[in-house]
Amino acid sequence: MGLVRPVDLKVQPVPYQVRYEVLQKIVKTLERFESASGDTGRRAVEMEASVARKSGSGQSYRFNASVLLRDLLKTKGKLPQESAAGGRVKRVGTTIKLTRSDAMRLLEGAVVDEAILAENGYNTGKLEREVEDLQLSSAGHKYTSCIRCNTKFDRLQIMSPATCRFHVQRKRYNRDTREGEYACCGETTSSTSFLALGCKTLPHHVFRSETFDAMSQISPFKSTADIQGDANVLALDCEMAFTSLGYELIRLTVVDFFTSKLVFDEIVRPFGEVIDLNSEFSGVHAIEDHKSITFAEMLTQVLSKSMINGNSILIGHGMENDLNVLRLIHRKVIDTAILYPRGKFKSSLKDLAFEVVSKRIQSGEHDSSEDAIATMCVLKAKLEIPLSQTIWD
Ligand SMILES: [Zn+2]
Ligand SMILES: [Zn+2]
Helix, strand or coil: CCCCCCCCCCCCCCCHHHHHHHHHHHHHHHHHHCCCCHHHHHHHHHHHHHHHHHCCCHHHHHHHHHHHHHHHHHCCCCCCCCCCCCCCCCCCCCCCCCCHHHHHHHHHHHCCCHHHHHHCCCCCCCCCCCCCCCEECCCCCEEEECCCCCCEEEHHHCCCCCCEEECCCCEEEECCCCEEEECCCCCECCCCCHHHHCCEEECCCCCCCCCHHHHHHHCCCEECCCCCCCCCEEEEEEEEEEECCEEEEEEEEEEECCCCCEEEEEEEECCCCEEECCHHHHCCCCCCHHHEEEHHHHHHHHECCCCECCCCEEEECCCHHHHHHHCEECCCEEEHHHHCCECCECCCHHHHHHHHHCCCCCCCCCCHHHHHHHHHHHHHHHHCCCCCCCCCC
Protein backbone atom coordinates (compact mmCIF):
# COMPACT_ATOMS: atom_id res chain seq x y z
CA MET A 1 0.00 0.00 0.00
CA GLY A 2 1.26 3.46 -0.83
CA LEU A 3 2.03 5.99 1.87
CA VAL A 4 -0.93 7.79 3.33
CA ARG A 5 -0.86 11.35 4.61
CA PRO A 6 -2.99 13.17 7.17
CA VAL A 7 -5.66 15.45 5.75
CA ASP A 8 -5.03 19.17 5.94
CA LEU A 9 -6.71 20.91 8.82
CA LYS A 10 -6.87 24.63 9.48
CA VAL A 11 -5.96 24.16 13.11
CA GLN A 12 -3.50 21.43 13.91
CA PRO A 13 -3.26 20.29 17.53
CA VAL A 14 0.25 18.93 16.94
CA PRO A 15 2.93 19.39 14.30
CA TYR A 16 2.28 17.64 11.00
CA GLN A 17 5.11 15.19 11.62
CA VAL A 18 3.42 13.92 14.79
CA ARG A 19 0.13 13.43 12.96
CA TYR A 20 1.99 11.62 10.22
CA GLU A 21 3.56 9.22 12.69
CA VAL A 22 0.26 8.56 14.44
CA LEU A 23 -1.37 7.86 11.08
CA GLN A 24 1.30 5.29 10.20
CA LYS A 25 0.71 3.58 13.55
CA ILE A 26 -3.01 3.39 12.84
CA VAL A 27 -2.30 1.88 9.42
CA LYS A 28 0.06 -0.69 10.95
CA THR A 29 -2.52 -1.61 13.59
CA LEU A 30 -5.27 -2.04 11.00
CA GLU A 31 -2.99 -4.15 8.85
CA ARG A 32 -2.50 -6.57 11.71
CA PHE A 33 -6.14 -7.52 11.50
CA GLU A 34 -7.10 -7.16 7.87
CA SER A 35 -5.37 -7.88 4.63
CA ALA A 36 -4.33 -4.51 3.38
CA SER A 37 -6.86 -3.13 0.95
CA GLY A 38 -7.35 0.26 -0.57
CA ASP A 39 -9.81 0.76 2.25
CA THR A 40 -7.27 0.48 5.04
CA GLY A 41 -5.54 3.71 4.16
CA ARG A 42 -8.79 5.62 3.81
CA ARG A 43 -10.13 4.38 7.17
CA ALA A 44 -6.86 5.23 8.87
CA VAL A 45 -6.86 8.75 7.44
CA GLU A 46 -10.42 9.29 8.65
CA MET A 47 -9.64 7.98 12.12
CA GLU A 48 -6.60 10.19 12.47
CA ALA A 49 -8.51 13.22 11.20
CA SER A 50 -11.31 12.63 13.67
CA VAL A 51 -8.79 12.48 16.53
CA ALA A 52 -7.12 15.67 15.29
CA ARG A 53 -10.45 17.52 14.97
CA LYS A 54 -11.66 16.72 18.45
CA SER A 55 -8.33 17.48 20.17
CA GLY A 56 -7.86 21.00 21.40
CA SER A 57 -4.22 20.61 22.38
CA GLY A 58 -1.19 18.47 21.76
CA GLN A 59 -1.83 16.85 25.10
CA SER A 60 -5.35 15.77 24.23
CA TYR A 61 -4.29 14.74 20.71
CA ARG A 62 -1.71 12.34 22.06
CA PHE A 63 -4.15 11.05 24.62
CA ASN A 64 -7.00 10.54 22.13
CA ALA A 65 -4.62 8.91 19.68
CA SER A 66 -3.43 6.43 22.26
CA VAL A 67 -7.03 5.65 23.22
CA LEU A 68 -7.89 5.05 19.56
CA LEU A 69 -4.91 2.73 19.06
CA ARG A 70 -5.84 0.83 22.18
CA ASP A 71 -9.45 0.52 21.06
CA LEU A 72 -8.34 -0.76 17.67
CA LEU A 73 -6.29 -3.44 19.36
CA LYS A 74 -9.14 -4.44 21.62
CA THR A 75 -11.65 -4.67 18.81
CA LYS A 76 -9.17 -6.22 16.40
CA GLY A 77 -9.35 -3.25 14.08
CA LYS A 78 -13.11 -2.95 13.94
CA LEU A 79 -14.47 0.26 15.37
CA PRO A 80 -18.29 0.18 15.34
CA GLN A 81 -18.46 1.52 11.84
CA GLU A 82 -16.50 4.59 12.81
CA SER A 83 -19.50 6.06 14.53
CA ALA A 84 -19.61 9.45 12.93
CA ALA A 85 -20.17 11.15 16.25
CA GLY A 86 -16.74 10.03 17.33
CA GLY A 87 -18.39 8.13 20.15
CA ARG A 88 -16.60 5.62 22.28
CA VAL A 89 -16.12 2.06 21.25
CA LYS A 90 -18.69 -0.32 22.67
CA ARG A 91 -17.51 -2.38 25.57
CA VAL A 92 -16.25 -5.73 24.43
CA GLY A 93 -17.87 -8.55 26.37
CA THR A 94 -14.78 -10.41 27.47
CA THR A 95 -12.02 -8.86 29.50
CA ILE A 96 -9.04 -8.56 27.26
CA LYS A 97 -5.67 -9.04 28.80
CA LEU A 98 -3.27 -6.33 27.76
CA THR A 99 0.38 -6.91 27.17
CA ARG A 100 2.90 -4.85 29.03
CA SER A 101 3.88 -3.03 25.87
CA ASP A 102 0.23 -2.20 25.05
CA ALA A 103 -0.16 -0.76 28.52
CA MET A 104 3.11 1.13 28.22
CA ARG A 105 1.97 2.74 25.00
CA LEU A 106 -1.27 3.87 26.62
CA LEU A 107 0.60 5.23 29.60
CA GLU A 108 3.13 7.04 27.42
CA GLY A 109 0.17 8.67 25.67
CA ALA A 110 -1.12 10.00 28.98
CA VAL A 111 2.20 11.55 30.04
CA VAL A 112 1.60 15.24 30.63
CA ASP A 113 3.25 17.84 28.39
CA GLU A 114 6.03 19.75 30.08
CA ALA A 115 4.33 23.13 29.65
CA ILE A 116 1.20 21.81 31.34
CA LEU A 117 3.28 20.42 34.19
CA ALA A 118 4.76 23.88 34.70
CA GLU A 119 1.28 25.46 34.69
CA ASN A 120 0.24 23.04 37.38
CA GLY A 121 3.00 23.91 39.80
CA TYR A 122 5.58 21.29 38.86
CA ASN A 123 9.22 22.26 38.88
CA THR A 124 10.42 21.53 35.36
CA GLY A 125 13.78 23.09 36.07
CA LYS A 126 13.12 25.78 33.50
CA LEU A 127 10.99 28.31 35.27
CA GLU A 128 12.24 31.69 36.31
CA ARG A 129 12.76 31.62 39.99
CA GLU A 130 10.52 34.18 41.61
CA VAL A 131 11.53 35.89 44.77
CA GLU A 132 9.32 34.84 47.61
CA ASP A 133 6.89 37.45 48.72
CA LEU A 134 8.24 38.03 52.16
CA GLN A 135 8.17 41.21 54.11
CA LEU A 136 11.71 41.53 55.32
CA SER A 137 12.15 44.22 57.87
CA SER A 138 15.41 45.83 58.84
CA ALA A 139 15.31 44.24 62.27
CA GLY A 140 15.74 40.81 60.73
CA HIS A 141 12.16 39.65 61.01
CA LYS A 142 10.57 37.53 58.34
CA TYR A 143 6.89 38.25 58.50
CA THR A 144 4.44 35.95 56.86
CA SER A 145 0.76 35.04 57.29
CA CYS A 146 -0.18 31.80 58.98
CA ILE A 147 -1.89 29.64 56.36
CA ARG A 148 -4.29 28.33 58.98
CA CYS A 149 -5.45 31.31 61.01
CA ASN A 150 -4.15 34.11 58.81
CA THR A 151 -2.33 35.83 61.69
CA LYS A 152 0.81 37.65 60.65
CA PHE A 153 3.83 36.25 62.48
CA ASP A 154 7.62 36.28 62.41
CA ARG A 155 8.88 33.16 60.75
CA LEU A 156 12.19 33.36 62.60
CA GLN A 157 10.24 33.12 65.88
CA ILE A 158 8.02 30.28 64.76
CA MET A 159 8.90 28.05 67.72
CA SER A 160 8.01 30.70 70.32
CA PRO A 161 4.60 29.90 71.80
CA ALA A 162 1.62 31.49 70.08
CA THR A 163 -2.06 30.69 69.72
CA CYS A 164 -3.11 29.33 66.39
CA ARG A 165 -6.80 28.55 66.31
CA PHE A 166 -8.22 27.10 63.13
CA HIS A 167 -10.63 24.64 61.55
CA VAL A 168 -9.17 21.33 60.49
CA GLN A 169 -11.26 21.18 57.34
CA ARG A 170 -12.38 23.73 54.81
CA LYS A 171 -15.79 25.24 54.92
CA ARG A 172 -18.44 24.07 52.54
CA TYR A 173 -21.65 25.65 51.45
CA ASN A 174 -24.69 23.96 52.93
CA ARG A 175 -27.59 24.25 50.48
CA ASP A 176 -30.27 23.62 53.11
CA THR A 177 -29.17 26.23 55.62
CA ARG A 178 -27.67 28.44 52.93
CA GLU A 179 -24.55 29.18 54.84
CA GLY A 180 -20.94 28.17 55.09
CA GLU A 181 -20.22 25.28 57.39
CA TYR A 182 -17.01 23.64 58.58
CA ALA A 183 -16.99 19.92 57.88
CA CYS A 184 -14.70 19.27 60.86
CA CYS A 185 -17.02 20.46 63.62
CA GLY A 186 -20.23 21.72 62.02
CA GLU A 187 -19.72 25.34 63.14
CA THR A 188 -21.31 27.78 60.72
CA THR A 189 -19.77 30.97 59.46
CA SER A 190 -22.53 33.01 61.08
CA SER A 191 -22.03 31.39 64.48
CA THR A 192 -21.19 33.78 67.30
CA SER A 193 -19.77 30.97 69.39
CA PHE A 194 -16.16 31.08 70.45
CA LEU A 195 -15.74 27.80 68.54
CA ALA A 196 -16.50 29.54 65.27
CA LEU A 197 -12.89 30.78 65.31
CA GLY A 198 -11.68 27.23 65.10
CA CYS A 199 -12.04 23.80 66.61
CA LYS A 200 -8.34 23.09 67.00
CA THR A 201 -5.67 25.12 68.75
CA LEU A 202 -1.95 24.65 68.38
CA PRO A 203 0.87 26.58 70.04
CA HIS A 204 2.50 27.63 66.75
CA HIS A 205 1.49 29.19 63.47
CA VAL A 206 2.47 27.46 60.24
CA PHE A 207 3.59 28.42 56.76
CA ARG A 208 4.34 26.76 53.48
CA SER A 209 6.96 27.95 51.00
CA GLU A 210 5.44 28.35 47.56
CA THR A 211 8.49 29.09 45.46
CA PHE A 212 11.07 26.59 44.25
CA ASP A 213 13.73 28.99 45.41
CA ALA A 214 12.52 28.95 49.01
CA MET A 215 12.09 25.16 48.88
CA SER A 216 15.65 24.77 47.57
CA GLN A 217 17.02 26.55 50.59
CA ILE A 218 16.00 23.61 52.76
CA SER A 219 17.04 20.96 50.29
CA PRO A 220 17.94 21.45 46.62
CA PHE A 221 15.90 20.08 43.73
CA LYS A 222 17.39 17.14 41.91
CA SER A 223 16.60 16.07 38.37
CA THR A 224 16.04 12.39 37.65
CA ALA A 225 17.06 12.85 34.00
CA ASP A 226 20.56 11.45 34.43
CA ILE A 227 19.53 8.43 36.45
CA GLN A 228 19.68 5.41 34.14
CA GLY A 229 17.27 2.58 34.67
CA ASP A 230 14.24 0.50 33.77
CA ALA A 231 11.19 2.06 32.14
CA ASN A 232 9.02 1.20 35.12
CA VAL A 233 5.72 2.72 36.20
CA LEU A 234 5.26 3.78 39.81
CA ALA A 235 2.47 5.43 41.77
CA LEU A 236 3.65 7.81 44.48
CA ASP A 237 2.02 9.17 47.55
CA CYS A 238 3.56 11.43 50.15
CA GLU A 239 2.40 12.61 53.54
CA MET A 240 3.52 15.98 54.77
CA ALA A 241 3.81 17.78 58.10
CA PHE A 242 4.19 21.38 59.21
CA THR A 243 7.58 22.04 60.73
CA SER A 244 9.63 25.04 61.80
CA LEU A 245 10.90 25.12 58.19
CA GLY A 246 7.52 24.94 56.49
CA TYR A 247 5.77 22.02 54.84
CA GLU A 248 7.88 18.88 54.68
CA LEU A 249 7.81 15.24 53.65
CA ILE A 250 7.26 12.75 56.46
CA ARG A 251 6.31 9.61 54.59
CA LEU A 252 6.80 8.27 51.09
CA THR A 253 4.93 5.34 49.61
CA VAL A 254 5.66 3.85 46.19
CA VAL A 255 3.49 1.22 44.53
CA ASP A 256 4.36 -0.63 41.31
CA PHE A 257 1.74 -0.08 38.61
CA PHE A 258 1.96 -3.50 37.01
CA THR A 259 1.95 -5.65 40.13
CA SER A 260 0.17 -3.28 42.57
CA LYS A 261 2.92 -4.26 45.03
CA LEU A 262 4.19 -1.85 47.63
CA VAL A 263 7.83 -1.25 46.71
CA PHE A 264 8.72 1.47 49.21
CA ASP A 265 7.08 2.78 52.37
CA GLU A 266 9.11 4.71 54.91
CA ILE A 267 8.65 7.41 57.48
CA VAL A 268 11.07 10.24 56.68
CA ARG A 269 12.49 12.64 59.28
CA PRO A 270 11.94 16.27 58.30
CA PHE A 271 14.70 18.89 58.52
CA GLY A 272 12.76 21.23 60.79
CA GLU A 273 11.19 20.75 64.19
CA VAL A 274 7.74 19.16 63.93
CA ILE A 275 4.80 21.47 64.69
CA ASP A 276 1.94 19.36 63.41
CA LEU A 277 2.06 15.90 61.87
CA ASN A 278 -1.45 16.40 60.43
CA SER A 279 -2.16 12.96 61.88
CA GLU A 280 -5.85 13.07 61.04
CA PHE A 281 -4.83 13.24 57.37
CA SER A 282 -1.36 11.77 57.25
CA GLY A 283 -1.92 8.77 59.49
CA VAL A 284 1.54 9.45 60.97
CA HIS A 285 1.40 9.84 64.75
CA ALA A 286 5.05 9.86 65.69
CA ILE A 287 8.42 10.00 64.03
CA GLU A 288 10.75 7.79 66.00
CA ASP A 289 14.43 7.66 65.08
CA HIS A 290 14.60 3.89 64.92
CA LYS A 291 11.53 3.65 62.71
CA SER A 292 12.38 6.40 60.27
CA ILE A 293 15.06 7.38 57.80
CA THR A 294 16.59 10.73 56.86
CA PHE A 295 15.66 12.63 53.73
CA ALA A 296 19.09 11.86 52.23
CA GLU A 297 18.69 8.14 52.98
CA MET A 298 15.27 8.21 51.36
CA LEU A 299 16.71 9.73 48.18
CA THR A 300 19.55 7.22 48.03
CA GLN A 301 17.13 4.32 48.32
CA VAL A 302 14.51 5.64 45.96
CA LEU A 303 16.60 7.14 43.15
CA SER A 304 17.93 4.01 41.54
CA LYS A 305 18.01 1.91 38.42
CA SER A 306 15.18 -0.27 39.64
CA MET A 307 13.06 2.44 41.27
CA ILE A 308 12.73 6.11 40.37
CA ASN A 309 14.97 6.92 37.40
CA GLY A 310 14.86 9.07 34.27
CA ASN A 311 12.79 6.51 32.38
CA SER A 312 10.17 5.93 35.08
CA ILE A 313 6.60 7.02 34.53
CA LEU A 314 5.39 8.43 37.83
CA ILE A 315 1.69 8.46 38.66
CA GLY A 316 -0.04 10.58 41.25
CA HIS A 317 -2.95 12.84 42.00
CA GLY A 318 -1.99 16.51 42.23
CA MET A 319 1.53 15.13 42.25
CA GLU A 320 3.19 18.55 42.09
CA ASN A 321 2.85 18.53 45.88
CA ASP A 322 4.57 15.18 46.17
CA LEU A 323 7.40 15.93 43.75
CA ASN A 324 7.98 19.33 45.33
CA VAL A 325 8.38 17.94 48.85
CA LEU A 326 10.59 15.21 47.39
CA ARG A 327 12.50 18.02 45.59
CA LEU A 328 12.43 16.06 42.36
CA ILE A 329 12.33 17.31 38.80
CA HIS A 330 10.88 14.52 36.72
CA ARG A 331 9.76 14.60 33.12
CA LYS A 332 7.40 11.62 32.72
CA VAL A 333 4.39 12.28 34.88
CA ILE A 334 0.76 11.18 34.76
CA ASP A 335 -1.43 13.23 37.04
CA THR A 336 -5.04 12.14 37.51
CA ALA A 337 -5.96 15.63 38.74
CA ILE A 338 -4.91 16.92 35.29
CA LEU A 339 -6.55 14.03 33.41
CA TYR A 340 -9.83 14.69 35.20
CA PRO A 341 -10.08 18.46 35.48
CA ARG A 342 -12.94 19.90 37.48
CA GLY A 343 -13.39 23.43 36.27
CA LYS A 344 -11.04 25.71 38.03
CA PHE A 345 -10.65 23.52 41.08
CA LYS A 346 -8.70 20.34 41.24
CA SER A 347 -10.77 17.24 41.72
CA SER A 348 -10.25 15.47 45.01
CA LEU A 349 -8.92 11.94 44.85
CA LYS A 350 -11.64 10.87 47.24
CA ASP A 351 -14.44 12.06 44.93
CA LEU A 352 -12.72 10.75 41.81
CA ALA A 353 -12.13 7.30 43.24
CA PHE A 354 -15.77 7.06 44.17
CA GLU A 355 -17.12 8.39 40.88
CA VAL A 356 -14.78 6.53 38.57
CA VAL A 357 -14.16 3.20 40.25
CA SER A 358 -16.75 3.19 43.07
CA LYS A 359 -13.96 2.96 45.58
CA ARG A 360 -14.44 4.52 48.97
CA ILE A 361 -11.17 5.87 50.32
CA GLN A 362 -10.08 8.25 53.03
CA SER A 363 -13.06 7.43 55.17
CA GLY A 364 -10.76 7.54 58.16
CA GLU A 365 -7.16 8.61 58.15
CA HIS A 366 -5.23 8.79 54.93
CA ASP A 367 -3.34 5.69 54.15
CA SER A 368 -0.59 6.37 51.63
CA SER A 369 -0.75 3.03 49.86
CA GLU A 370 -4.54 3.26 49.68
CA ASP A 371 -4.22 6.64 47.98
CA ALA A 372 -1.54 5.42 45.56
CA ILE A 373 -3.65 2.39 44.63
CA ALA A 374 -6.80 4.50 44.23
CA THR A 375 -4.91 6.84 41.91
CA MET A 376 -3.77 3.87 39.80
CA CYS A 377 -7.32 2.53 39.63
CA VAL A 378 -8.64 5.88 38.44
CA LEU A 379 -5.97 5.98 35.76
CA LYS A 380 -6.57 2.38 34.70
CA ALA A 381 -10.27 3.13 34.35
CA LYS A 382 -9.49 6.16 32.19
CA LEU A 383 -7.20 4.14 29.93
CA GLU A 384 -9.42 1.06 30.11
CA ILE A 385 -6.66 -1.08 31.49
CA PRO A 386 -8.12 -4.03 33.45
CA LEU A 387 -8.08 -3.03 37.11
CA SER A 388 -7.10 -6.37 38.53
CA GLN A 389 -4.59 -7.53 35.96
CA THR A 390 -1.29 -8.17 37.73
CA ILE A 391 0.37 -10.55 35.27
CA TRP A 392 1.74 -9.04 32.07
CA ASP A 393 3.39 -10.66 29.08
ZN1 LIG B 1 -13.80 22.99 62.87
ZN1 LIG C 1 -1.98 30.37 62.90
